[in-house]
Amino acid sequence: MNKKLLSLFLTMLSVIILLAACSDDSSNTSTDSSGEEDQGTTTLRLAENQPEDYPTTIGDKEFARLVEEKTDGRYKIDVYAGGQLGDEVSSIEQVQLGSIDLARVNATPLTQFNDQIGVLSMPYLFKSEEEKWQKLNGEVGQELLQTFEGTSLVxxxxxxxxxxxxxxxxxxxxxxxxxxxxKIRVQQSDVAISVVEALGASASPMAYEEVYSGLQTGVIDGAENNFPSYYTTNHYEVAPYYTVNGYSGTPEVLIASQQVWDTLSEEDQTAFREAALESVEVQREAWAELTEEAKEAVIEGGAELTEVDDLSEWREAVQPVYDEYADQYGDWIDKLSE
Structure with a gap:
């Protein structure tokens, strides 16, 4: 190739590279019909360890839909279900670091990062489900969510x-x-252990996947969980006596990375909070449906349900737990139960 052709070739190559670079720079923008430039969409990732059809995932997706709607498409949230981005503790840590933008996790593992949220694990904390959700969706619940300040979580x-x-x-x-x-299997939680012991049973922390065989072989006599988990783990096959007295209802929490939050305008922060709160109704409806299906299935499978209408003696029995945690949670207990 002579020098003239080589020079022409290099010039054309430079133009192609320049055009490609310009194309990449404008990949997040578009022009609408009026000719005005649209700044494009920011896509965020939300970690969810439950399956696609689980109530919390349904809530996540409703939250994502509402965020996109309320921000006029400027923000889109992709929900990664089934633990694709890691387990709950790992997801929390990644949200702290900003490598994951949002996550849905239970309040129990969150106590490692914010001990005040642990008040929600206290037994018989609310008098009714109606009172519980009035508090959690209301002013006191929002105040409790503010205790994440300083943890790099929102x-x-x-x-x-x-x-x-x-x-x-x-x-x-x-x-x-x-x-x-x-002998009752419990989570590795100080509060859970204290509750079981206050009720006169022996608390036996055990890995979740070992509970079925533990019940089957008599290593443990019982365990505790909600209806859907009782059903999907087949625990009703080996532990058919279920007491319907709802001693604990530690909620899930939708969290965001502080790093992401700080990039949002005040208007968008309001939109995200509104979307999160509005998605609760859809999530709770999905949970109620799943609970009823599981309840019917375990009854059909031979489980014997014992309904407890008056919880007063159960609350009295766990008073030592409240005495034990009075210094740590006293103020929050008063606010949530008054």
Whole structure:
């Protein structure tokens, strides 16, 4: 190739590279019909460890839809369900670092990052489900979400995770006395251990995946969880006595990265908060449907349900737990239960 052709070739190559660079720079912008430039859409990632059709995922997707609507398409949220972005603790850590933008996690693992949120694990904290959601969706709930300040996390709203109750393989449980002497599997949580021991049972922390075999072999006598988990794990097959008394209802929390939050305008922050709060209704409806389906399925599968209408003696039995955590949670307990 002679020098003239080589020079022409290099010139054309330079033009092509320049055009490609300009194209890349404008990939996030577009021009609308009026000829005005649109700044494009910012896409955020939301971590969810439950399946696509699970109530929390349904809530996430409603939140994402509302954010896109309220910001006129300037923000889009992709929901990564099924633990694609990691388990709950890993997701929280990544949200802190800003490598994940948002996540839906339970309040229990969040206590590692914000101990005040642990008040929501206290037993029989609310007198009714109606009162619970009035508080969590109201002024006190928003105040509790503000306690994430300084953790590099931003609390947006609470989601329903149902009511946890006791079940066992031995006999029906109607009163706290009926739990005495039973070995009950609990989460690795100080509050959960204190509750079970206050009720006269023996608390046995155990990995979740080992509970079925533990119940089957008699290593433990019982466990505690909500109806959907009781059903999907098949625990009702080996522990058919379920006490419907909802001793704990630790909610889920929708969180955002502080790094992302600080890039939002005040108007967009308001839009995100409104979207999160408005999505709660859809999420709770999905949870109620799943709970009812699971309840019917375990009854059909042979489970015996014991309904407890008066919780006064159960609340009295766990008073030592409130005494134990009075210094840590006292102010919040007053605000949430008054």
């Amino acid at each position: 609390g947006l709203s609470f989601y329903d995770s149902g009511e946890r109750a006791f079940y066992n393989s031995d006999h029906p449980v109607k009163t706290p006395e009926d739990l005495e002497g039973l």
